[in-house]
Amino acid sequence: MQKSFIEIPSGHPFPLYNLPYGAFEHKGKTSIGVAIGDDVLNLTLLEEKGLLKVGALNGKKVFNHTTLNAFLATGKSCWSAVRQFLIHLLAVDTPDLRDNEALRRELLIPQSQILMKMPVHVGGYTDFYSSLEHATNLGKMFRDPTNPLLPNWKHIPVGYDGRASAIVVSGTKIKRPKGQLKIGEDAPICAPTRQFDTEVELGFVIGTGNELGYPISIDLASDHVFGVVVLLDWSARDIQRWEYVPLGPFLGKNFGTTISPWIVTMEALQPFSVQGPVQDPKPLPYLSRQNTNFDIDLHLQIKTQKMDTYKEIAHTNYKYMYWDLAQQVAHHTVNGCNLQPGDILGTGTISGPTPGSYGSLIELTWGGAHPIHLNSGEERTYLADNDSMQVVAMAKKGDLCIGFGGAEATVLSADDV
Numbered sequence: 274m275q276k277s278f279i280e281i282p283s284g285h286p287f288p289l290y291n292l293p294y295g296a297f298e299h300k301g302k303t304s305i306g307v308a309i310g311d312d313v314l315n316l317t318l319l320e321e322k323g324l325l326k327v328g329a330l331n332g333k334k335v336f337n338h339t340t341l342n343a344f345l346a347t348g349k350s351c352w353s354a355v356r357q358f359l360i361h362l363l364a365v366d367t368p369d370l371r372d373n374e375a376l377r378r379e380l381l382i383p384q385s386q387i388l389m390k391m392p393v394h395v396g397g398y399t400d401f402y403s404s405l406e407h408a409t410n411l412g413k414m415f416r417d418p419t420n421p422l423l424p425n426w427k428h429i430p431v432g433y434d435g436r437a438s439a440i441v442v443s444g445t446k447i448k449r450p451k452g453q454l455k456i457g458e459d460a461p462i463c464a465p466t467r468q469f470d471t472e473v474e475l476g477f478v479i480g481t482g483n484e485l486g487y488p489i490s491i492d493l494a495s496d497h498v499f500g501v502v503v504l505l506d507w508s509a510r511d512i513q514r515w516e517y518v519p520l521g522p523f524l525g526k527n528f529g530t531t532i533s534p535w536i537v538t539m540e541a542l543q544p545f546s547v548q549g550p551v552q553d554p555k556p557l558p559y560l561s562r563q564n565t566n567f568d569i570d571l572h573l574q575i576k577t578q579k580m581d582t583y584k585e586i587a588h589t590n591y592k593y594m595y596w597d598l599a600q601q602v603a604h605h606t607v608n609g610c611n612l613q614p615g616d617i618l619g620t621g622t623i624s625g626p627t628p629g630s631y632g633s634l635i636e637l638t639w640g641g642a643h644p645i646h647l648n649s650g651e652e653r654t655y656l657a658d659n660d661s662m663q664v665v666a667m668a669k670k671g672d673l674c675i676g677f678g679g680a681e682a683t684v685l686s687a688d689d690v
């Protein structure tokens with residue numbers, strides 16, 4: 274594996290091979306960059322100085338914006354060409370930047386000195402429901418323990434259109450939502466949620482979209498996807514339970530969704546590709562292709578106000594998902610719906626087969642019946658005010674290890690002003 278002239282310890286989430294993209298603020302200016310070790314390479318400045326020498330871009334400026342949308346719209350061959358150029362520029366054998374200290378100081382900024390911003394403008398957000406284990410667990414709790422899966426589930430990658438404007442970058446506090454709760458036989462009330470939960474997911478970032486009316490075929494679906502972020506889908510279970518029939522999630526979900534600031538590219542993820550689970554019954558022809566997932570470990574962690582460090586409460590993996598990314602894209606567009614650069618497709622909660630691998634509090638505590646005991650002496654079923662949740666994700670294969678940088682947020686009281 275090629276090394277960088279920047280010293281990066283083994284096991285670091287951002288080796289030369291990874292180069293995830295993000296938007297960051299430094300000295301009052303927002304720029305685009307890639308993470309390399311503990312630094313960020315300022316691509317906005319690199320381009321401005323005429324040093325981004327990538328023929329595929331045809332002299333077009335793509336990083337002179339505060340989000341990545343213009344770059345995403347250039348397409349797969351440009352993404353790949355820029356990646357190859359950056360790997361070469363940062364490689365140990367390339368002197369251009371390595372031996373020019375003044376330029377290096379200008380272009381490489383320690384991540385400790387930057388503030389991460391939303392990497393893309395999200396125009397559309399869709400959340401799927403593609404984990405068989407999660408759909409089964411929720412079906413048992415919300416509906417029928419003996420028949421948890423609805424008849425459509427193994428035929429359709431079930432999803433709903435979420436709220437793009439409420440997607441925020443890691444570190445943004447999430448306020449406890451108020452809404453209608455229906456408790457027992459009493460009349461509904463409007464109050465802060467008592468069942469504040471979160472779901473561990475990945476969010477796939479669409480690169481190039483499709484014209485309204487023209488579906489993306491399953492064979493071309495993955496070419497339209499630029500990269501992946503970690504996603505926390507905040508959920509108010511009591512609001513959700515009362516409102517979701519017949520049109521699905523609404524106010525139980527659209528008050529906040531956290532994403533990690535660094536987008537790991539699909540190209541960097543290729544070595545971690547694995548076959549998905551057997552699909553029976555066989556999906557319809559427009560969804561038929563070997564389903565492929567990625568071997569990405571996700572760790573869900575909690576920290577209350579009384580705790581100094583995060584405690585892991587679940588460890589799951591994206592490889593368990595029943596419906597894969599290409600099937601989600603093909604299904605999303607089969608009716609002609611148009612995806613656009615910067616759209617995010619949430620995978621749905623990533624739950625594995627064992628209780629320690631469930632990706633939400635409602636599953637981990639089985640509807641609140643089995644509280645989680647913390648080393649602070651506290652216990653949790655759902656989230657209390659000032660609790661923080663974090664997901665850290667990492668893919669490993671032999672010596673190759675790439676990280677996502679994590680998504681984290683703290684719960685604010687419903688009355689916070």
Ligand code: CA
Nearest residue numbers: 472506621622
């Ligand atoms: Ca979700």
